[in-house]
Amino acid sequence: MSPLSLLILSILTGSALGQYYDYGSYLDPAHLLGPPGPNCVEECDCPMNFPSAMYCDGRGLKSIPSIAPGIKYLYLQNNQIEEIKAGAFDNVTDLRWLILDNNRIASSKVEKGAFDKLASLERLLFSYNELTEPVGPLAKSLIELKMIGNKISKIPAEMMLGLENLTSFHLQENELTTEGIIGAFEGLKSLHYLDISQNKLGKLPAAMPKSVQMLYADNNNIDSLLKDYLEKLPQLQYLRIAHNALTDSGIPAGVFNVSSLIELDLSFNKLESIPEVNENLENLYLQVNDISKFDLGSFCKVIGPVNYSKLRHLRLDGNHLTRSSVPFDVSNCLRQAAELTVESTD
Template identity: 25%
Template sequence: MSVRRFSFFLYMLCPFIIQVGTKNVTCPASCECDTFFGKKEVGCANLTDVPSNIPEDTNLLDLSGCNISHIHIQPLEKLFKLQIFTFQEINTNDENYNLTALDLPLLNEIVVDGGVSTSIPQLLPSYIGTLSVAYNNLGTLKSGSFKNYPNLETLLLWDCMLMKLEAGVLDNIPSLSTLEFNRNNLKDDSFPLGVFKKNQALDSVSFFANELKHVVSNLPSSVTSVDYSANTIFELRAYDFKSTPNLIYLYLQQNMINQLKDFTFAGLTSPLELNLSYNWITAIAKDAFKSLQSSKIDLSFNKLQSLQAEVFSHLTSSANVNLGGNLWNCDCHLRWLREALDNATYTIELPYTLKCATPVKLAGKSFIDLKPSDFVCM
């Protein structure tokens, strides 16, 4: 939790004094000091220089909102318990700070969000494991951007106006585990062939809120979680996920997918948490989910009117399905689904959200308020 988000109540309880060991140490002027979840946090604003009297046992230092033109490392060198350092929104760039000589054994995360950078900062400690450069104007992520940070495991690139990645840009960070491209302008052709080839430790990737029309191909097989939500994906092709057989979480909600073809998820195995809610799906082929026997499948708030019973015939007792918020045509062809509420081995979540759109005499009625015999063809 950022110290800038302290509640007023907590702020009043912290009259600029923080307990350090057996001593009372004054919190620097224009700063707030407190302890959250066992971490001692110091947050400062409206300063023109790094305070010289930062408590030495500080775990998180937040200089967000300060008007610091040059970051001097001398006040930071004594902070041997510092784990996270953020100087977001500082009006500065590389030539106004050099943290490469900063030798703090516990410092792992640096946040430089909200600046005016057009490139990845190059003068940070080489040993950091987490880097956030969100809210900048990067445009193109250039090859060599991470050559100084070989130990990076988490890279957050939110809201950076990214449009393209150059070939080899991720080659220097083979230990990368978490990568987030949230809210950028990335398209299908933004990713060069083989751009993830050397990232065989990659576990979680997020493309949330970009401009993708298809899923990204050739992600490493190590990946277990991918978020494609809030893009403009309009189709899923057979074997689209063959390079990531170990997926556990796959988020595709809020796209424009209109149908699911046979073998769409071929290569994936159970259990998988698959979210396809808030798409435009009107049809699902009977073998679309064939390999996902023990999975959680969310198909809520699509455009489904009918569905073949075979679509879920392979699901086991540990599987569950969410079908609420669709436009169900409650005729004889959907009687099986009403019966499934009572008899299926798998679980249909929130059954009261399954409501008939047609025929007129059943419109608006919940499946659980109807009997199978109510589902008839005229």
């Protein structure tokens, strides 16, 4: 059956949907930045009008080349680098960005002390390598850490100590387990964004810093939540737990009734009913569950001039609902909604 879209009141233009956090490209093409500087190794480019950058990406390198002093932005992605020796960065103690994505570096091939002198490092991109645990210790100046698509199964809590300025941590597409991340994030006092999607987690991580605003845990094996989990995250705005194993019995009553939450994604789970959400929630995704009843009380306990849901987008397609499942007075409760999508699986 084709989707049934109910447009409630006027469609709001420019609605701000929460999106997956993405810095986009870090690169400015080296060939657009002028001729190379005199101190650059032959394998890389160091543009004279951007003397603090060294472009060594996609050069077939098997080891980290000699790095000229003064380099702050080092691009080493898309090579065949297999190891990092202890003195590899001794000449560039003021390095700010280090990009090592798409190489062949294993944790056992990162020598002890390799990052010790990088006291000003702000961004470390270490995705799509062969890491089995995070590299470290790292400087407390670090703001962003990406280790997507590795083989990380655990994060020793002591490896994260001191990273009090880290705001963005990307760990999706690894092999993390619930036991493997105990205490791992507790000391990250400035953490705003955490992506642990596509791992092997059975629960959301415990002992999270109160600063977290975006938590993405799609494509795991999460089957339940603790009743006070979100109450301990007073700044959380975006929560995504799609493609997991959540059931009604695993979701305590009122667990999502927190005023800070703007977007909640529970699609592709095993829910049989719509969970209670706070009136401040703006985006709710519940597609492809086993929901057979549209309970307006999940959104509005009281309906009145100043009592109504702020919900703008509601996805319920892929459940056991039809047009007749939608209550006649839905527009009184969901008066700010732009779209409500229902599609029966029957």
